[in-house]
Amino acid sequence: MDTKTTNLDLFTQTEEKAPLPLIPDRHPQHDLFICDVADAVLKDMMAHMEHPFYSLSKKPETNVRRYEHNGNWIEITPSVKGLATIYDKDILIYCISQIMAKLKNNEPVSPRVRINSRDLLIFTNRGTSGRDYMALVEALDRLEGTRIRTNIRSGDEEQMDGFGLIDASSIRRKHGLDGRLLWCEVKLSDWVFNAIRSMEVLTLHRDYFRLRKPIERRVYEIARKHCGSQDSWKIGLPTLLKKTGSQSPLKRFRQMIRDLAAYDHLPDYSVSFDLETDMVTFRNRGSMTETPASPPWDGRLDSDAHHDARTVAPGWDVYVLEHEWRVWLGDNEIEPKHPAKHFIKFCKSWYEKRGRP
Numbered sequence: 001m002d003t004k005t006t007n008l009d010l011f012t013q014t015e016e017k018a019p020l021p022l023i024p025d026r027h028p029q030h031d032l033f034i035c036d037v038a039d040a041v042l043k044d045m046m047a048h049m050e051h052p053f054y055s056l057s058k059k060p061e062t063n064v065r066r067y068e069h070n071g072n073w074i075e076i077t078p079s080v081k082g083l084a085t086i087y088d089k090d091i092l093i094y095c096i097s098q099i100m101a102k103l104k105n106n107e108p109v110s111p112r113v114r115i116n117s118r119d120l121l122i123f124t125n126r127g128t129s130g131r132d133y134m135a136l137v138e139a140l141d142r143l144e145g146t147r148i149r150t151n152i153r154s155g156d157e158e159q160m161d162g163f164g165l166i167d168a169s170s171i172r173r174k175h176g177l178d179g180r181l182l183w184c185e186v187k188l189s190d191w192v193f194n195a196i197r198s199m200e201v202l203t204l205h206r207d208y209f210r211l212r213k214p215i216e217r218r219v220y221e222i223a224r225k226h227c228g229s230q231d232s233w234k235i236g237l238p239t240l241l242k243k244t245g246s247q248s249p250l251k252r253f254r255q256m257i258r259d260l261a262a263y264d265h266l267p268d269y270s271v272s273f274d275l276e277t278d279m280v281t282f283r284n285r286g287s288m289t290e291t292p293a294s295p296p297w298d299g300r301l302d303s304d305a306h307h308d309a310r311t312v313a314p315g316w317d318v319y320v321l322e323h324e325w326r327v328w329l330g331d332n333e334i335e336p337k338h339p340a341k342h343f344i345k346f347c348k349s350w351y352e353k354r355g356r357p
Helices: 007-014 037-042 089-104 117-123 130-145 190-197 206-210 214-226 237-244 250-263 303-312 318-331 339-354
Strands: 065-069 072-077 112-116 147-154 157-164 166-173 181-188 232-236 269-274 279-284
Touching: 089 112, 089 117, 089 130, 089 181, 089 190, 112 117, 117 130, 117 181, 130 166, 130 181, 157 190, 181 190, 214 232, 214 237, 214 250, 214 269, 232 237, 237 250, 237 279, 250 269, 303 318, 303 339, 318 339
Parallel strands: none
Antiparallel strands: 065 072, 072 147, 112 181, 147 157, 166 181, 232 279, 269 279
16 A cells, blocks of 8 residues: 555545635735744754754643753743743744845834734734733733743853843733733843844745644744745654654644644645655745845846955955845845945854854
């Protein structure tokens, strides 16, 4: 018997028992510009880590997590209210989207972000009942309480830094029977805000907020990060399990991925699963492209800009960096007010994150 199972075979097995794949779009007229904080913050610091720091469980996780790789380690300590969850991260996605919109318009930005509570709920495809407003308060508590510590090695010295996701939050509530939240103000940590200013962001599909299960969101993030604009990307099931951070045993996780492949409803990427090899393949649906159709800035940089770029990013081909810069501008729909200065800042951040090639 052939152990390879097609998506159609899997769909036939699960169509009667599984719920509809995507949550309905509760606010179809709302246009979203979404940025991924997981990748914005973690893609360089935790590039080789197999495990995320957001909880995929609806039950509070209060255990300290610690991960090690090649002498580097990261430790995540939740508060008594639990580790920040993948749904709590929606608040950070909203904050990053606001900041990116301001950068696009060449407006000043700050780590302090004012949040209209109703706008946030609509943005993240949630309901607007009293229970939904209270969930925001609980999410802010978990985000503020989750602390991260990691070591940074430089030669024979080791530096240990600690930081959080948000440093502080304030809430204004309307007096009366419903006690509805009017607005919140969040102060992002320097760690998060500096990652945004360093342009370490990615765009997510608007249907990210329609994914029903935490594991689906996490798998989409992994595909978005690793497959990107490539035609396809493969990963073994045990490695994918480690990357998701799911606490499920491998047998149960295998069934989750089979169901995911059966419906094949992830945004941007189709999913197929080979039972014989335990390999998961993500294929670009064509919504992720290498370069924008019409770049937001298609002018030319002068030789001085290239000279300064070589100074701040020694060893790198400045024309390769210019290509990466233009792709980033298109991906985030930013038209720089001072292109040469913006390009040099991009090159400097690139070198600080990656060092020499």
